[in-house]
Amino acid sequence: GQQLNQSPQSMFIQEGEDVSMNCTSSSIFNTWLWYKQEPGEGPVLLIALYKAGELTSNGRLTAQFGITRKDSFLNISASIPSDVGIYFCAVERTDDKIIFGKGTRLHILP
């Protein structure tokens, strides 16, 4: 199936630092989604992107839909302890199925 390449696989950062992660694909998609999963819970949608070039913010989170429609990035500014979790990118394929990257596990050091 179509693959999403998400990087980095994990990150260890200091509290207060900014975070950046990205997702790429060899295929074009019309919808990019970013989710966060906290321990023991299902993923929760953070940001949805529907237009190439779109830059969308949700509090300290900012995500962009790449102009080529083959990539997206997520930035978190001034990280705090509750940002810990696994962040997933996802896309909707033409057959309506939503597929996910392998995730970026974020660790925050005190």
Next chain:
Amino acid sequence: DVKVTQSSRYLVKRTGEKVFLECVQDMDHENMFWYRQDPGLGLRLIYFSYDVKMKEKGDIPEGYSVSREKKERFSLILESASTNQTSMYLCASSLPGALAEAFFGQGTRLTVV
């Protein structure tokens, strides 16, 4: 508040048992999904349903089947559970087309012994 509810948070089953994982959504969504999540592999799609009684295989359907008799309910069935099906199972639902934002349940952690 939108909700996707999975019937069990934790399950332990024996090898060879038939296992049912149930999922109910209250958002009147047409699309429902079953994923499994394993460390380092992310979320992999098992089955997808875009309407009542309709189903499509995802990327890893082997060893699983599904049932969607009502719009709000989507069941995942392990016909004969095996130890390699020990995993976290996540159900999700979404609207079709442009508003493809999937909403997830809390997950069922299944252990097959």
